Amino acid sequence: MSKALVCSCEDVTVSDVKHAVSRGFCDVESVKRYTGFGTGICQGKNCLSAVAALLEREKALKPEAVVPFTPRPPLYPTELRVLASAPVDESQPPVGGVPQELEHFASALRPEGSVPAKAKVVIIGGGIMGLSLAYNLALRGETDVVVLERGYLCAGASGRNGGGVRMQWGTPALIELAKRSIDLMKDFARDLGVNVWLRQGGYIFLAKRKDVAERLERNAVLHNKYGVPTRIITPDAARDIVPGLTMKDCLTAAYNPEDGVIFPWAFLWGYAQGCQKRGIKVETYTQVTGFETSNGQVRKVKTDRGDIACDTVVLASGAWSPEVARLVGVQLPNEPHRHEILSTEPLKPFLAPLVSVLDTGLYFSQSMRGEIVGGMGDPLEPAGLNMGSTLRFVKRFAEALIEQMPQVGSVKVLRQWAGCYDVTPDNNPVLGRTPGLDNLLQMSGFVGHGFMMAPAVAERMAQWMTTHESDELFTRFNLRRFAEGKLEREDMIIG
Numbered sequence: 140m141s142k143a144l145v146c147s148c149e150d151v152t153v154s155d156v157k158h159a160v161s162r163g164f165c166d167v168e169s170v171k172r173y174t175g176f177g178t179g180i181c182q183g184k185n186c187l188s189a190v191a192a193l194l195e196r197e198k199a200l201k202p203e204a205v206v207p208f209t210p211r212p213p214l215y216p217t218e219l220r221v222l223a224s225a226p227v228d229e230s231q232p233p234v235g236g237v238p239q240e241l242e243h244f245a246s247a248l249r250p251e252g253s254v255p256a257k258a259k260v261v262i263i264g265g266g267i268m269g270l271s272l273a274y275n276l277a278l279r280g281e282t283d284v285v286v287l288e289r290g291y292l293c294a295g296a297s298g299r300n301g302g303g304v305r306m307q308w309g310t311p312a313l314i315e316l317a318k319r320s321i322d323l324m325k326d327f328a329r330d331l332g333v334n335v336w337l338r339q340g341g342y343i344f345l346a347k348r349k350d351v352a353e354r355l356e357r358n359a360v361l362h363n364k365y366g367v368p369t370r371i372i373t374p375d376a377a378r379d380i381v382p383g384l385t386m387k388d389c390l391t392a393a394y395n396p397e398d399g400v401i402f403p404w405a406f407l408w409g410y411a412q413g414c415q416k417r418g419i420k421v422e423t424y425t426q427v428t429g430f431e432t433s434n435g436q437v438r439k440v441k442t443d444r445g446d447i448a449c450d451t452v453v454l455a456s457g458a459w460s461p462e463v464a465r466l467v468g469v470q471l472p473n474e475p476h477r478h479e480i481l482s483t484e485p486l487k488p489f490l491a492p493l494v495s496v497l498d499t500g501l502y503f504s505q506s507m508r509g510e511i512v513g514g515m516g517d518p519l520e521p522a523g524l525n526m527g528s529t530l531r532f533v534k535r536f537a538e539a540l541i542e543q544m545p546q547v548g549s550v551k552v553l554r555q556w557a558g559c560y561d562v563t564p565d566n567n568p569v570l571g572r573t574p575g576l577d578n579l580l581q582m583s584g585f586v587g588h589g590f591m592m593a594p595a596v597a598e599r600m601a602q603w604m605t606t607h608e609s610d611e612l613f614t615r616f617n618l619r620r621f622a623e624g625k626l627e628r629e630d631m632i633i634g
């Protein structure tokens with residue numbers, strides 16, 4: 140054991156880095172996430188080169204594969220009130236952003252050797268959906284499964300989200316899925332041996348407009364019908380739960396004490412580890428490049444490390460799903476939309492629930508590490524796969540947060556980043572068989588709530604795939620509904 144520090148902000152030692160490598164987390168992005176190095180107040184300025192040198196010395200990677208992690212703005216830790224006063228023309232849409240994240244990962248990171256020549260099930264996408272499905276298939280005895288991920292685990296939305304988990308939805312299907320997911324999350328550490336830091340501090344939704352207040356009231360009745368203890372509370376009662384909220388212009392609030400937050404990265408690692416222990420291959424830095432089809436079936440999945448013949452293919456590529464589907468001639472109605480998010484320096488615990496202003500999509504919570512983590516949607520954001528960060532976002536977010544909670548103005552932002560929501564026309568997922576390509580299964584379109592849906596959806600999907608019993612979920616959310624116009628819109632979208 141070496142107690143020599145490589146990252147003094149986050150107390151990461153040489154041994155911690157070696158431990159990450161021994162668990163298969165060898166590239167800089169993965170080591171950063173696994174150990175936490177570079178996520179503290181120095182933003183990686185003091186530790187990145189030490190970790191890179193250590194990885195090279197440990198021969199964890201080829202020298203050309205030791206590439207720095209993506210730098211995150213702001214350049215220096217910056218107070219929210221300074222960001223709120225940034226000169227930004229808010230009438231202009233948020234085009235561009237820095238850094239423009241690479242669509243292609245360094246080829247030196249690609250593992251040597253080919254992918255398996257055949258597998259019963261190939262899952263495209265090593266995000267929460269793909270990994271949780273693979274794990275659930277293994278639990279049901281199906282281990283001839285390969286998961287293909289073009290980057291590192293956590294490269295997609297699953298590694299970029301706010302970790303919010305809530306039962307407060309507008310439709311019975313999502314309420315029930317979220318309830319089941321949260322139950323599964325409670326047992327995650329026992330079942331998978333990884334602590335996902337589930338903290339059930341509740342969610343408080345605030346409403347400023349009358350129509351939004353009515354939506355909260357209507358949905359609370361639905362929640363209670365499905366056993367979710369949401370209650371409508373006055374602005375004063377909300378301030379009792381979160382002292383310091385100004386409640387400016389708020390008409391009402393909805394509170395479910397059983398909602399909460401989790402730590403997303405650990406969740407992915409838990410499922411990936413659970414898959415690997417059961418013999419499932421999770422192939423990172425392996426990109427799907429095409430398909431071979433005949434007689435209405437996908438026969439092979441082509442990758443940059445060889446082809447895999449298979450019986451069933453699952454498309455779980457998040458915001459990239461339309462792009463991957465096009466490779467096999469399938470049109471999905473999903474659209475990627477950038478959503479930005481940030482994290483501050485850590486503070487002592489002061490905020491139990493996640494607070495969201497439903498009118499604007501502002502949300503903020505406090506992580507188990509003490510950081511304020513929050514985001515806010517942007518009505519001017521154009522569709523597209525863009526993961527750059529903008530000054531416009533931090534300005535809008537900081538203004539909205541300070542309006543709600545002025546005392547956080549002097550808290551410093553350490554990092555901002557972005558990911559893509561995988562948006563469908565009715566804000567509901569695309570699941571089940573693909574018309575015309577029966578063995579291509581869809582598992583995408585989870586907008587801004589896939590993380591909290593994954594455990595329950597994966598459980599049902601694995602059951603449906605292995606038993607062939609019918610399950611209405613895969614009919615209700617089938618791709619066909621868009622052509623047939625059978626849409627039931629989900630209205631509790633934030634971010």
Ligand SMILES: Cc1cc2nc3c(=O)[nH]c(=O)nc-3n(C[C@H](O)[C@H](O)[C@H](O)COP(=O)(O)OP(=O)(O)OC[C@H]3O[C@@H](n4cnc5c(N)ncnc54)[C@H](O)[C@@H]3O)c2cc1C
Pocket residue numbers: 263264265266267268269287288289290293294295296297298299300301302303304425426427428455456457458459463478479480514557558559560582583584585586587588589590591592634
């Ligand atoms: C800023 C932000 C905040 C969010 N907050 C929350 C929240 O609080 N709670 C919540 O439940 N959800 C939240 N979400 C949504 C949630 O993160 C997603 O719904 C969920 O992670 C989607 O999981 P996925 O596995 O479908 O997609 P992803 O995690 O994006 O995984 C898809 C994977 O497919 C890979 N891939 C793409 N193309 C290929 C290819 N050709 N070959 C191989 N692999 C490929 C990608 O690299 C990616 O890793 C948020 C999302 C964002 C962006």
